[in-house]
Amino acid sequence: MSDAVEWSVHCCTVLAALPEEQAMPAARLAEFHDVPPAYLAKALQAMAAAGIVESRPGPHGGYRLARPPSDITVLDVVLAVDGDETAFRCGEIRQRGPAATAGSPAYRRPCGIARVMWRAEDAWRAELAAVSVGEIVTELLATVPTEQLVRGGEWIQDVDVRRRSRT
Amino acid sequence: MSDAVEWSVHCCTVLAALPEEQAMPAARLAEFHDVPPAYLAKALQAMAAAGIVESRPGPHGGYRLARPPSDITVLDVVLAVDGDETAFRCGEIRQRGPAATAGSPAYRRPCGIARVMWRAEDAWRAELAAVSVGEIVTELLATVPTEQLVRGGEWIQDVDVRRRSRT
Numbered sequence: 001m002s003d004a005v006e007w008s009v010h011c012c013t014v015l016a017a018l019p020e021e022q023a024m025p026a027a028r029l030a031e032f033h034d035v036p037p038a039y040l041a042k043a044l045q046a047m048a049a050a051g052i053v054e055s056r057p058g059p060h061g062g063y064r065l066a067r068p069p070s071d072i073t074v075l076d077v078v079l080a081v082d083g084d085e086t087a088f089r090c091g092e093i094r095q096r097g098p099a100a101t102a103g104s105p106a107y108r109r110p111c112g113i114a115r116v117m118w119r120a121e122d123a124w125r126a127e128l129a130a131v132s133v134g135e136i137v138t139e140l141l142a143t144v145p146t147e148q149l150v151r152g153g154e155w156i157q158d159v160d161v162r163r164r165s166r167t
Numbered sequence: 168m169s170d171a172v173e174w175s176v177h178c179c180t181v182l183a184a185l186p187e188e189q190a191m192p193a194a195r196l197a198e199f200h201d202v203p204p205a206y207l208a209k210a211l212q213a214m215a216a217a218g219i220v221e222s223r224p225g226p227h228g229g230y231r232l233a234r235p236p237s238d239i240t241v242l243d244v245v246l247a248v249d250g251d252e253t254a255f256r257c258g259e260i261r262q263r264g265p266a267a268t269a270g271s272p273a274y275r276r277p278c279g280i281a282r283v284m285w286r287a288e289d290a291w292r293a294e295l296a297a298v299s300v301g302e303i304v305t306e307l308l309a310t311v312p313t314e315q316l317v318r319g320g321e322w323i324q325d326v327d328v329r330r331r332s333r334t
Contacts, residue, residue, distance in 0.1 A: 005255070031265070089173075096200060116241050120292075
């Protein structure tokens, strides 16, 4: 799994906390998390393409969540950023080598090994699909000390104050 | 997941079918599956280090399963070949950037995002741990046409016949 997945879920939690009408530029999201801006920008674009975030143009533009945090699952973010290919790729090696039999009826259904692997990946996806960004934010609010939440919130609001003071 | 995982589980099913006292050289296992010998040899060595297969020396040597197929899970093979690191690596980015707070009690337990990711990986592991090589072989025997099983079995036995004829 790419590091950008971790960053992207964190970004969603920050965007979930944005005041109404405020948007957050990709560069500020990178600054907030101290991660490489170019690499994060790519992940944000992937999330925009997947309809998780939306980009607003203009001097006060930037990213916002495209739908309520409760409607964005961790799986949505993982698949948007890392792609939806399975981790296990079946090379159909049963159809190679001396025991291979062209047209064998056994080949009509996926190899038993692939089925085990994909069933495990389904279980992984189900767990990630069961948790929303909203739930992560709720848990964060319940466990992070207020002082720390205030500091984060102030920095987020200051992004807009700093931009307005420049215009 | 590396391609060698697929090859390694397939190798285990072949080794599970070996006649008593026969061993299968790595090069023959590669030939049976039509996969790169050097790369497969590395995976077999990793499985030997993990106690899944054992290597017997000598002109009739090669690999055998080190324990009954029912005692080898798919997870055992995956972890032996691909390593037991989690797919999600927590970079603790919550401890970076302007909202980071040195010594925050929130940092005492893993980040909520990491916990979701690792819980999903636990579910994935549980599925792979629930299926043994023995069960894959049983399913294979029930679904692959007899003619094809016989062809594979004959090739496997011929490995030893060809070796004995050379000595």
